[in-house]
Amino acid sequence: MDPPSLDDQTFSATDVGAKIPNYTPGAQWGTQAEPFSLMQDPLQAEVSINAYAKPQGMTLSVWAKESNENWPNREIANERAAGLNGKPIAMNWDENGRLWICETVDYPNELKEKPAVGRDRIKICEDTDSDGQADKFTVFAENLSIPSTLVCYRGGVIVQDGQTTIYLKDINGDGKADFRQSIITGWAMGDTHGGV
Numbered sequence: 411m412d413p414p415s416l417d418d419q420t421f422s423a424t425d426v427g428a429k430i431p432n433y434t435p436g437a438q439w440g441t442q443a444e445p446f447s448l449m450q451d452p453l454q455a456e457v458s459i460n461a462y463a464k465p466q467g468m469t470l471s472v473w474a475k476e477s478n479e480n481w482p483n484r485e486i487a488n489e490r491a492a493g494l495n496g497k498p499i500a501m502n503w504d505e506n507g508r509l510w511i512c513e514t515v516d517y518p519n520e521l522k523e524k525p526a527v528g529r530d531r532i533k534i535c536e537d538t539d540s541d542g543q544a545d546k547f548t549v550f551a552e553n554l555s556i557p558s559t560l561v562c563y564r565g566g567v568i569v570q571d572g573q574t575t576i577y578l579k580d581i582n583g584d585g586k587a588d589f590r591q592s593i594i595t596g597w598a599m600g601d602t603h604g605g606v
Contacts, residue, residue: 412468415460423448474509474535474544493535493547504562509535509544512557512569518602521556521572528555532569532578534585551578551587556602573597 430446433439453461455475462470476494496513503509515529522528532551535544555572566579566589575594578587 411463412466413463416457420453420457420460422451424451471542473537473542474511474547493544494533496530499530500557500559502560502562502567507537510550510560510562510567511535512554512560514556517556517558521599521602528553528572530554530557532557532560532567532587548585550580550585556599558602568593570597573599 425447426449428445428447430449432443432446434441434443455472459470459472464470474494494511494513496515497517498511499514499517500512501509511533513531513533516522517530520529530552531549531554534548534550536546536548537544538546550567551569554569557572558570560567560569563577564579566577566587568575568577573596574592575597577589577591577593579589580587581589
């Protein structure tokens with residue numbers, strides 16, 4: 411295996427104030443020590459791929475990455491493959507080689523109990539010119555709440571949307587979900603970390 415090629419100098423942190431919970435190991439659930447205040451800054455995708463240990467001779471490349479909406483101080487809006495926003499929480503490939511990604515803002519603390527009021531979405535990423543990088547990003551569905559898993563099915567997608575399993579499909583061919591059907595309702599989501 412080729413080891414990761416990052417060192418401690420690669421990482422930086424920002425003091426966000428005493429906002430990060432510090433649960434005490436071995437103590438009753440909810441027992442906290444002093445909150446943490448340093449949060450690691452995100453790495454650019456091209457740097458992050460160097461954090462992987464990989465079989466000898468194997469290379470990794472960036473297929474899709476965040477847009478400048480998440481990097482306001484960096485000029486990457488026009489960079490290739492820059493089209494993701496939010497935290498990617500689940501992904502799956504369809505039979506056409508497109509990557510479907512659940513992007514979340516609500517996770518983990520803002521589960522919406524009513525349908526269609528969340529801030530999360532599903533995005534379809536495509537490599538239309540076969541150069542090995544995504545160049546087309548389509549928002550397929552919006553107003554989801556913590557979409558924690560998805561599977562492509564019969565031209566659409568089955569997704570776990572908070573407390574409901576739903577089926578979404580594009581009926582009119584515009585690339586956006588215009589059909590929504592609840593399949594299973596009433597999932598208990600007292601802890602969003604586990605998902606369904």
